Amino acid sequence: MGEAFDAIIVGGGHNGQILSAYLRKAGLETLVLEKRTEPGGGLCTEEVTIPGFYHNLHAFFLRWIPDLPWFKDLDLARYGVRMIMPDVQTVLPFGDGKSLVFHRDDERTIKSISYFSKKDANQYRGLLKRFRRMNDLIITPETYAPPISFEEKRALLEKSALGRDYLDFSEQTPVALAKELFESEQMRAMLIFLVTTKMFLHDEPGLGYSVPSAIAGALKGSMCRGGSHTLAHGISAFVEAQGGRIQEASHVREITVEGGRAVGVALDDGRTIRARRLVASSVDVPQTFLGMVGEDKLDPGFIEKVKAYKFSKWGLFGVHLALNESINYKASAFDPDVNTGLNYNVGLECLEDLETHMKEIAEGIPPTKPGMQCAQPTLHDPLQAPSGKHTAFLWQFAPYHLKDGGAAAWDRVKEEYLEVCLTRWREYTTNLTRRNIVASYLFTPLDVERKLINMRSGDHCVGRASRDQMLENRPFPGSSPYRTPIEGLYLCGSSTHPFGNITGAPGYNAAKTICEDLGMDPWWRPPDLKAAWSRLH
């Protein structure tokens, strides 16, 4: 083997880089190996339409970021990362010209809800306080700590009223909660949009905890100035300032195991690199174990679990637009704030709409009456387009495998489906005309997988959000968080607790576990979950 490092991290998405940042500052010599020519994974911004128009092909909505422990520990503001948190957070325009608008200002949100239901407005006011406490004292601490067993969790949480409340909520499905909590279809649709766009399954028991976190988080949406990739570059700048190495265009093919221990990696280009202390994989479970480690190094029971690991059956069909002028929503006549939102639910007006989408998706049909997540980044950050011009995008849940022709058929049908989505968007807007659209770029669930090979079947959270694969069960029930059966091999990506999306939690939590195993004192202050939950009342 050629070079040697203390820790080799496979995959340079935000989780891999965050782990590298913590380990490097803890004193280990670290190397991140990234397949693509730019680190960041799902934090990528590219000129895919016309030069000067910057499009965020993956993550755009970045929740809580300035409050997150790694953002503060790595002092990312010092490395040029600037987050923008618009006042108008989420907008749901309706076909009848009205709209429901969530603001950072609670009173304005409550006023908007009250147009549809006074009862829901009062309920929301009461829930906000309760959900914020639940989020701050239970959900966030659990997100930013390695998970504990369900039995231990229940024993700790049952001692307090807030904990019991959380346990009751968690047992339910998000859609049952939406119906129980709110009487208006408008609020139910808003809530379920907030939950499902984070890829939580709407009808899965045990995921009810996604409701308090979606409501609390819906008011903490932000975006990155200059595009999402700027956040990834901030983390890289920290790693490199500490003397850590990041190598792009480095496709890891094999994790070398000797005597049951991970001792290095072999790359596609023939290079081999030795790991003195550990290898950590931030990529998907099947690629890590079946592809890189190899079945001959694993026991049959474990291989069975890896093969049973599930990915989502749907992903996102994306359309990125370069525009001459910003979009005008018809509902802005009802409420002018509609035109200044961060996050838009366009077309998912009631729970039945989502049920119809899911039924079509299960049959391999892209939803015929789209209900999309949309945004116009340049409304809040003019740096993302030439002066006076705009960018916008829509994301529509869509099956990976199409009924006619499987995944490969996306290349054939994508232009046709673009028209279906644009026609739907136009029902809610006045100027999404051919003259306004300078160029478009389509990004299908198949393209998602082509770009980031760990997002199998276009699953951008790298593993289905079903109860048996969440919290202490992620990636497998009974697994020791972030550790693997191979000594010196760790997991640190979205296939581990808590889940995908830009949370940084898998990388952050893996750093704590690794420090523990190596007998190193963390230089940061990882939260003590059990102590925090013991103090609840």
Ligand SMILES: Cc1cc2nc3c(=O)[nH]c(=O)nc-3n(C[C@H](O)[C@H](O)[C@H](O)COP(=O)(O)OP(=O)(O)OC[C@H]3O[C@@H](n4cnc5c(N)ncnc54)[C@H](O)[C@@H]3O)c2cc1C
């Ligand atoms: C269309 C779309 C929209 C999204 N929108 C949002 C959003 O608004 N908000 C949000 O929070 N999240 C969003 N996400 C999800 C988010 O992007 C992911 O969940 C997140 O990027 C996962 O982070 P990660 O670090 O675990 O993995 P990734 O970001 O996937 O990084 C893994 C890295 O590993 C590299 N890699 C894979 N295999 C190898 C190998 N063999 N050798 C070397 N390198 C390898 C990949 O190239 C990649 O760079 C979106 C995703 C998509 C696709």
